[in-house]
Amino acid sequence: MNVTLLIPARYGSSRFxxxxxxxxxxxxxxxxxxxxxxxAKGLDAVYVATDDVRIKDxxxxxxxxxxxxxxEAASGTDRIDDAIKQLGLNDDDIVINVQGDQPLIDPIAVExxxxxxxRHPGExxxxxxxxxxxxKSELDNPNHVKVVFDxxxxxxxxxxxxxxxxxxxxxxxxxxxxxxxxxxxxxxSAFAKLPMGRLEExxxxxxxxxxxxxxxIKIAISAFxxxxxxxxEDIRICEARLAVD
Numbered sequence: 001m002n003v004t005l006l007i008p009a010r011y012g013s014s015r016f017x018x019x020x021x022x023x024x025x026x027x028x029x030x031x032x033x034x035x036x037x038x039x040a041k042g043l044d045a046v047y048v049a050t051d052d053v054r055i056k057d058x059x060x061x062x063x064x065x066x067x068x069x070x071x072e073a074a075s076g077t078d079r080i081d082d083a084i085k086q087l088g089l090n091d092d093d094i095v096i097n098v099q100g101d102q103p104l105i106d107p108i109a110v111e112x113x114x115x116x117x118x119r120h121p122g123e124x125x126x127x128x129x130x131x132x133x134x135x136k137s138e139l140d141n142p143n144h145v146k147v148v149f150d151x152x153x154x155x156x157x158x159x160x161x162x163x164x165x166x167x168x169x170x171x172x173x174x175x176x177x178x179x180x181x182x183x184x185x186x187x188x189s190a191f192a193k194l195p196m197g198r199l200e201e202x203x204x205x206x207x208x209x210x211x212x213x214x215x216x217i218k219i220a221i222s223a224f225x226x227x228x229x230x231x232x233e234d235i236r237i238c239e240a241r242l243a244v245d
Contacts, residue, residue, distance in 0.1 A: 002093040003114055004045045005037055006067075006083055008076040009100030011052040015231055020055050020100045022229070024238050027062075029229060030055060032103035032242070034064045037096075040110035048100070049083040075206055081192040084185050091186035099179050103238050104226035112220045113182035120218070125187035126210055127218040128155070130175040131225045138176060143230065145177040145205060147219065155217040158205050178222055181207075187215070 009020040009030055016022070020030040030048060038046045048059045051071040059066050067086055073079040080097055089095070094117050098105055109129055116127045130147050138144040142160035149155050157163060158177055166172055183191070197212035199205075210217055229238060 001117065002044050002090065003042055003096065004047070004084070004087065004089060004093065005040070005043050005096040005098060005110065006080055007033055007037065007046070007048045007098050007100050008069075008079040008083075009048055009050045009052075009055050010079075011050075011055060016229070018054075019229060020050075021058055022232070022235055024103055024235055025242055028058050029103045029235075029238075030059060030100050031062050031064070032238075033098060033100055033105060034059065034062070036103070036105050036107060037098050037110060038107075040107035040114070042111060042114040043096070045087075047083065047087070049079050050100075051079070077188065077206060078192055081188050084188060089185040091184065093185045095183055095185055095188055097181040097183075099228060101229040102179070102226055103229065104241055105180070106222075106224040106226055109178070109180060109222050109224055109226070112222065113180065116218055116220055117182065124154070124216040124218045126181065126183040126191075126215060127220065128181050128207070129178040129222045130219050131178055131222045133174045133176050134225075139174055145179075147175050147177040149175075149219045153219045153221075155207075155211060155219050157211070158203070158207055160203055160205070175221070176225070177207075178226065179228060191215075 011018055021028045047065045047067045049067045049069050051069050056066045067083040069079045069082040113127050139162050145158055146163050147158045148163050194213050197209040200208040
């Protein structure tokens with residue numbers, strides 16, 4: 001089983017232009033993501049998938065590999081699909097998708113996803129991570145996506161709202177979705193051709209498209225929370241966390 005980790009990264013961002021190149025403790029953010037993700041065991045290759053030459057130059061300057069993708073790619077998954085076509089991956093190869101704004105990614109989290117496919121071959125085509133929310137301020141924050149899953153750890157729903165909502169009490173665990181995905185190469189290609197789902201459009205959550213079209217998403221529970229960088233203010237949080245790692 002070949003495992004390729006791809007890091008989609010785009011320069012444009014309405015809230016934070018040039019985000020992948022934002023310096024964190026003297027390195028561009030994309031370098032932190034690349035180097036930390038590359039520490040995961042079981043990977044055969046790591047690439048940044050981008051359409052911007054500035055990101056390409058930055059990655060190559062620290063020795064990273066790049067796949068240049070179509071600037072018209074509608075989403076991160078479309079960028080991943082473009083990259084795997086260029087790389088010539090086989091249908092049963094595993095693709096790990098790590099966002100370019102996750103400089104605190106823990107390599108063990110990547111290994112968890114690889115392990116899911118090794119232990120459950122053929123049972124599902126897509127997997128992701130969740131972590132129990134311990135910071136109560138995140139419970140009703142729509143920027144922190146929540147997930148509920150069945151007894152076999154198959155996702156039931158993702159939402160920006162608090163789920164499940166306790167009618168009589170809220171003294172129960174709530175899980176946050178971590179934006180890290182793994183899927184077979186054949187699933188990525190099939191997913192990219194699916195029409196946008198009604199729930200996906202409402203919640204603005206691309207993973208709901210898979211559920212709406214009847215695909216399983218296997219969930220692994222992570223022991224690590226690694227927040228994404230959404231705004232320049234998040235850079236300071238990352239610098240403080242990295243300083244004590």
